[in-house]
Amino acid sequence: MINALLDKRPRLANWLYGFTPPERGVVVLVHRRVYILPTQLGWLFVMTLAILLIGSINYALSLGFALTFLLAGTGLAGMVHTARNLARMAISVGRAEPVFMGEAAQFRVYLDARSAFDRPAILARHVLSRSQMVVDVPAGGLGEVVLAVPAARRGWLPIGRVMLETRFPLGIFRSWSYVEPEARCLVYPRPERSALPLPSAESARGALRSPTPGNDDYSGLRAYQLSDSPRHVAWKAVARNEDMLTKQFTGEAAAELWLDWAHLPHFNVEQRLSRLAGWVLEAERSGVQYALRLPGVEIAAGRGEAHRAACLQALALYEGP
Amino acid sequence: MKALPHPLSPDVRPLTLRDLTWLSASLAIVIAPHALRAPWWLTLLTLCLYGWRFYSMLSRAPLPSRWLVIAVAFIGMLGVWMEYRTLFGRQAGVLLLMLFSGLKLLESRHHRDGAVAAFLGYFLIITNFLYTQSIPTALVMCVGVFAITATLIGFSAPNRSARDNLRTAALLLAHAAPAALVLFVLFPRVNGPLWGLPQDAYAGMTGLSDTMSPGNLSQLALSDAIVFRATFEGEPPPQPLRYWRGPVLWDFDGRTWSAGLGHLVNFQPPRGAGRSYRYSVLLEPHNRFWLFTLETAASLPERARMSFDGQVFSTSPVRSRLRYDMVSMVNPEREPNETRSTLNRALRLPAEYNKRTLALAEGWRRAGGSDADMLTRALDFLRGGRFSYTLEPPLLGVNSVDEFLFDTKAGFCEHFASAFTVLMRAAGVPARVVTGYQGGDLNPVDQIITVRQSDAHAWTEVFIAGRGWVRVDPTAAAMPSRVDIGLARALPQDQGLPLLMRPSMEWLRGARYRWEALSHKWNVWVLGYNPERQRDLMLSFGMRDADWHKLTAVLFTFLGAMTLALLVWSLRRLTRPDPVQKAWQAFCRKLAARGVVRAPQEGPRDYSTRAARALPAARRPILRIGALYIALRYGNGADKPATARLQRLVRQLELA
Numbered sequence: 001m002i003n004a005l006l007d008k009r010p011r012l013a014n015w016l017y018g019f020t021p022p023e024r025g026v027v028v029l030v031h032r033r034v035y036i037l038p039t040q041l042g043w044l045f046v047m048t049l050a051i052l053l054i055g056s057i058n059y060a061l062s063l064g065f066a067l068t069f070l071l072a073g074t075g076l077a078g079m080v081h082t083a084r085n086l087a088r089m090a091i092s093v094g095r096a097e098p099v100f101m102g103e104a105a106q107f108r109v110y111l112d113a114r115s116a117f118d119r120p121a122i123l124a125r126h127v128l129s130r131s132q133m134v135v136d137v138p139a140g141g142l143g144e145v146v147l148a149v150p151a152a153r154r155g156w157l158p159i160g161r162v163m164l165e166t167r168f169p170l171g172i173f174r175s176w177s178y179v180e181p182e183a184r185c186l187v188y189p190r191p192e193r194s195a196l197p198l199p200s201a202e203s204a205r206g207a208l209r210s211p212t213p214g215n216d217d218y219s220g221l222r223a224y225q226l227s228d229s230p231r232h233v234a235w236k237a238v239a240r241n242e243d244m245l246t247k248q249f250t251g252e253a254a255a256e257l258w259l260d261w262a263h264l265p266h267f268n269v270e271q272r273l274s275r276l277a278g279w280v281l282e283a284e285r286s287g288v289q290y291a292l293r294l295p296g297v298e299i300a301a302g303r304g305e306a307h308r309a310a311c312l313q314a315l316a317l318y319e320g321p
Numbered sequence: 322m323k324a325l326p327h328p329l330s331p332d333v334r335p336l337t338l339r340d341l342t343w344l345s346a347s348l349a350i351v352i353a354p355h356a357l358r359a360p361w362w363l364t365l366l367t368l369c370l371y372g373w374r375f376y377s378m379l380s381r382a383p384l385p386s387r388w389l390v391i392a393v394a395f396i397g398m399l400g401v402w403m404e405y406r407t408l409f410g411r412q413a414g415v416l417l418l419m420l421f422s423g424l425k426l427l428e429s430r431h432h433r434d435g436a437v438a439a440f441l442g443y444f445l446i447i448t449n450f451l452y453t454q455s456i457p458t459a460l461v462m463c464v465g466v467f468a469i470t471a472t473l474i475g476f477s478a479p480n481r482s483a484r485d486n487l488r489t490a491a492l493l494l495a496h497a498a499p500a501a502l503v504l505f506v507l508f509p510r511v512n513g514p515l516w517g518l519p520q521d522a523y524a525g526m527t528g529l530s531d532t533m534s535p536g537n538l539s540q541l542a543l544s545d546a547i548v549f550r551a552t553f554e555g556e557p558p559p560q561p562l563r564y565w566r567g568p569v570l571w572d573f574d575g576r577t578w579s580a581g582l583g584h585l586v587n588f589q590p591p592r593g594a595g596r597s598y599r600y601s602v603l604l605e606p607h608n609r610f611w612l613f614t615l616e617t618a619a620s621l622p623e624r625a626r627m628s629f630d631g632q633v634f635s636t637s638p639v640r641s642r643l644r645y646d647m648v649s650m651v652n653p654e655r656e657p658n659e660t661r662s663t664l665n666r667a668l669r670l671p672a673e674y675n676k677r678t679l680a681l682a683e684g685w686r687r688a689g690g691s692d693a694d695m696l697t698r699a700l701d702f703l704r705g706g707r708f709s710y711t712l713e714p715p716l717l718g719v720n721s722v723d724e725f726l727f728d729t730k731a732g733f734c735e736h737f738a739s740a741f742t743v744l745m746r747a748a749g750v751p752a753r754v755v756t757g758y759q760g761g762d763l764n765p766v767d768q769i770i771t772v773r774q775s776d777a778h779a780w781t782e783v784f785i786a787g788r789g790w791v792r793v794d795p796t797a798a799a800m801p802s803r804v805d806i807g808l809a810r811a812l813p814q815d816q817g818l819p820l821l822m823r824p825s826m827e828w829l830r831g832a833r834y835r836w837e838a839l840s841h842k843w844n845v846w847v848l849g850y851n852p853e854r855q856r857d858l859m860l861s862f863g864m865r866d867a868d869w870h871k872l873t874a875v876l877f878t879f880l881g882a883m884t885l886a887l888l889v890w891s892l893r894r895l896t897r898p899d900p901v902q903k904a905w906q907a908f909c910r911k912l913a914a915r916g917v918v919r920a921p922q923e924g925p926r927d928y929s930t931r932a933a934r935a936l937p938a939a940r941r942p943i944l945r946i947g948a949l950y951i952a953l954r955y956g957n958g959a960d961k962p963a964t965a966r967l968q969r970l971v972r973q974l975e976l977a
Contacts, residue, residue, distance in 0.1 A: 056447065060641035063454045063848070065508070066847070070497055076497065081492075136480050168474075170473050170474065
């Protein structure tokens with residue numbers, strides 16, 4: 001219930017949790033930020049201890065006292081161990097690949113143990129989406145969790161608040177902490193995949209020749225670059241255990257297509273962006289050279305993963321004319 | 322958006338085979354002693370429940386329905402009721418708990434149920450202590466605590482190796498030990514019980530009773546059980562003087578002696594020049610009121626009273642180990658006067674039994690002589706009668722004294738004491754039977770005298786005008802060695818004695834002495850740690866009248882300090898910097914001082930390359946440090962020589 005309240009009142013949460021988001025770089029969970037409370041099971045444990053104590057007094061069982069006190073000490077030590085399981089851990093977030101609106105952004109969260117002991121069973125949970133994952137962080141090593149955060153809007157999606165929680169070792173205490181690292185994921189507009197024809201060539205300076213297979217001239221191989229489409233990787237060469245190579249074509253260069261905001265006068269902003277995103281994907285798939293024009297933004301004709309990403313990013317970040 | 326189930330919540334994580342194995346193994350450790358005590362069918366039923374749970378785990382069969390579990394529980398309870406006629410007695414209750422551990426296991430689906438079963442396991446440990454709190458039990462139960470704790474850890478870290486979990490359990494218990502010790506010493510103790518205990522709570526405690534019939538004591542003498550231990554300040558009294566006074570018996574019905582009615586008197590210490598002994602007694606619980614003291618008590622312990630016949634009583638039954646300090650005087654001056662009614666009671670005999678004995682004593686009386694003469698004649702009769710001393714006396718009928726004195730002529734101390742007292746009374750000398758213990762084993766290791774049931778003894782006190790009540794030991798008269806050297810040597814070789822009492826077992830006795838010295842320490846300091854002892858201990862630490870306010874304050878101070886120490890420990894383990902990282906940071910500082918500051922997002926490779934370019938004079942060492950750091954940090958872990966090399970390189974790095 002308190003958590004629900006804090007989710008609604010971020011400033012109260014900031015004050016309570018002792019940090020102001022977003023936090024740059026590596027976030028270290030200092031003691032001030034690690035909270036701990038008994039779990040339901042913990043209260044049951046306390047009840048067990050009370051019964052043991054009463055039994056020991058009633059029957060004057062010295063070893064009963066010893067057992068009760070040993071378990072009480074174990075509970076105390078367990079509390080320290082639970083807090084320690086989170087304390088001074090370092091959190092960082094890796095790069096998240098852009099996604100389309102409606103998909104889920106995959107944030108890679110790295111938990112650096114920074115300790116000589118391992119930190120088992122640590123739950124990382126995205127507070128808003130409740131996407132979560134449990135990881136064991138080895139001693140002095142790194143644990144990785146992937147949080148899938150639904151992308152509901154185009155543009156930059158910040159990771160938001162992440163809760164880290166553990167109940168190790170006895171399950172009778174729950175220790176948790178919140179972080180909100182500075183990490184974001186680019187969300188492209190939702191591509192509209194209607195089977196609309198590509199805009200006709202007349203609308204652009206260039207002429208569109210229907211791209212027919214076999215028309216493209218294979219011109220050779222070059223070293224693979226991260227932005228190359230997997231369709232163009234020379235898989236046969238890879239299979240021969242050589243380096244990744246990319247096939248180059250020359251024939252495609254002939255066609256050039258303008259994807260223009262102005263083509264879609266009857267739509268609102270988001271619908272236009274969706275349609276344009278769909279066209280970008282379609283154009284990339286069919287292998288033509290394409291260019292993008294938005295009010296105030298113009299991307300020259302090109303092709304390939306990098307070009308496609310640039311176009312989609314422009315669509316994602318479009319702020320209006 | 323629908324909330325996902327919480328993966329760390331024990332409500333949703335199902336028990337795995339590993340969890341189940343750990344759980345049932347640790348439960349098995351703690352119920353094993355009960356299982357050996359239980360009726361065979363209950364042990365079998367419990368084992369079946371465990372087996373059933375494993376079967377459904379392995380065959381992926383569904384667990385039995387709730388109703389079936391309840392039905393099994395009902396059958397078990399019915400069986401226990403038929404066996405014990407109660408469900409709430411100690412034995413019945415504990416055995417039901419053992420059964421419930423199996424039932425709980427059978428309905429355990431998730432980690433939460435498993436954790437509840439583990440807590441039940443903790444509770445089962447304490448039930449073992451109702452039966453015995455010996456050192457071996459404590460050790461086995463320590464293993465139980467360890468196993469259950471490791472099981473709980475396994476629940477909260479399902480992917481961790483069992484070895485790691487065991488190590489964590491050991492670490493947790495090691496961290497718990499100091500807090501446990503502080504709590505044990507400082508937690509304000511109160512005297513139980515808080516409410517009524519089940520009726521059979523103290524069943525099965527053996528020991529002297531307030532009646533004595535032929536065969537009682539010789540049965541008791543077969544038991545090796547410890548009655549009490551006495552620690553003397555200075556030299557303990559020699560064996561023949563060690564008469565430990567117990568119940569005094571007045572009334573005789575021809576066969577059985579009983580204590581009858583008595584009353585308490587104001588204690589008056591004995592006068593005289595007899596030697597005094599100061600000692601403390603650690604009495605095992607026997608569920609009776611009386612305390613054992615060396616004759617004759619010259620002081621009274623706290624919360625104790627003295628009866629008119631010199632017996633010391635506690636104000637409540639001794640139901641837990643009791644420690645009391647005493648002073649006793651050997652051969653004091655005795656009170657020469659006694660009331661008429663008491664003397665009359667000490668002369669009463671049933672006229673219809675033991676006619677031959679009565680006739681014999683009346684003959685002596687008629688022949689004339691003082692009370693002292695009667696005493697001598699009776700002792701002479703016993704000495705000259707070729708009596709034999711045996712732990713296995715023949716069975717006697719209603720005229721038990723006649724049969725013993727004239728027919729069987731073989732008996733244990735109760736036969737001698739009974740017969741002698743009857744002779745005295747018949748001869749007109751007031752006499753009573755005193756039961757108690759004689760001797761006790763002096764442990765040469767710690768100088769503590771251990772008195773066992775096998776030292777049970779009975780003797781007589783006669784009232785001689787002008788001298789008061791005088792102790793006469795007819796057994797000693799007939800068999801002097803019984804009192805001088807102890808029971809073991811007084812009996813014919815190896816006659817039915819407990820193994821360790823046999824003289825031929827000398828080598829075993831040495832080991833036993835050492836073990837008993839240890840057990841005594843255990844009994845005094847661990848098991849006998851009660852409110853009184855706590856107060857004494859606090860006093861020796863300089864804390865006067867330690868009430869629960871003070872104790873709690875000290876306790877919480879200690880616990881707080883301990884938790885803090887634990888936190889500091891965990892911090893130290895955290896902040897101890899990785900030597901590789903430390904060397905790298907020193908390297909970065911050195912370069913930063915020369916103007917090459919590492920950008921936050923700059924990796925070690927980029928940084929060292931850039932630095933090498935900026936500081937060409939130190940190009941080679943900078944690049945080597947960068948490469949070495951990358952290898953150590955991101956390679957297959959750091960090894961010692963490589964780390965040392967990195968540290969040396971950083972130290973020797975000269976940036977002119």
